[in-house]
């Protein structure tokens with residue numbers, strides 16, 4: 001089986017054909033949230049500049065199609081994950097239900113639901129509900145004996161105890177949506193991927209649930225954040241992404 005590669009294809013197809021069964025130590029998946037299609041935008045927003053709701057063809061399904069898709073991709077991940085492996089799934093309140101249901105049906109144990117508090121959350125456009133400022137990452141395992149590098153997580157935790165001592169990493173992570181130098185942009189200044197995840201998030205997940213040399217797989221690789229951080233921390237990596245343009249961004253990033 002090849003590692004240190006990003007496949008340009010559908011993840012269900014690649015997981016079923018190119019990845020060995022029970023070969024993967026850690027899966028991080030940031031699937032479509034099925035949020036596109038309402039065309040929300042706010043031009044001239046004074047605090048953060050023009051803002052557009054994600055609106056991508058890969059992110060538009062009917063509710064039954066989305067549940068079927070969730071079953072298919074998590075099922076395909078289940079086949080390739082080692083018994084002692086971990087799967088992390090990024091989600092929001094919109095799609096946490098489908099992932100949780102499928103994981104439970106497959107017999108997974110939920111270790112944590114990490115709350116990502118987005119310190120620079122998107123504006124409240126309708127002003128009819130509380131401003132959304134969180135996403136979640138589900139951490140699920142198949143079997144006991146999963147990897148968890150508790151001490152490493154304490155060492156990298158930016159929060160310290162009152163006396164300056166190291167502090168346990170909690171399941172509540174405060175970090176901004178990717179901006180500044182970390183955001184990959186084209187020559188026109190526009191973000192090249194609409195949902196690039198923070199490197200700090202992948203750093204915590206990869207350092208927590210894998211060790212040097214382990215294989216980390218991301219079935220919805222996007223701009224290649226998982227592969228980039230896995231490589232940085234000396235893990236083997238496999239990405240799968242169906243959009244050619246995003247493969248180009250990842251290749252440049254990895255180089």
Ligand SMILES: C[S@@+](CC[C@H](N)C(=O)[O-])C[C@H]1O[C@@H](n2cnc3c(N)ncnc32)[C@H](O)[C@@H]1O
Nearest residue numbers: 010011030058196197220222223225241242243
């Ligand atoms: C939410 S984004 C992932 C972003 C990524 N975490 C990052 O940091 O850039 C989901 C990605 O999955 C890709 N995608 C959607 N459906 C797919 C499928 N069936 N197989 C492979 N990739 C898919 C989309 O093109 C998109 O880039």
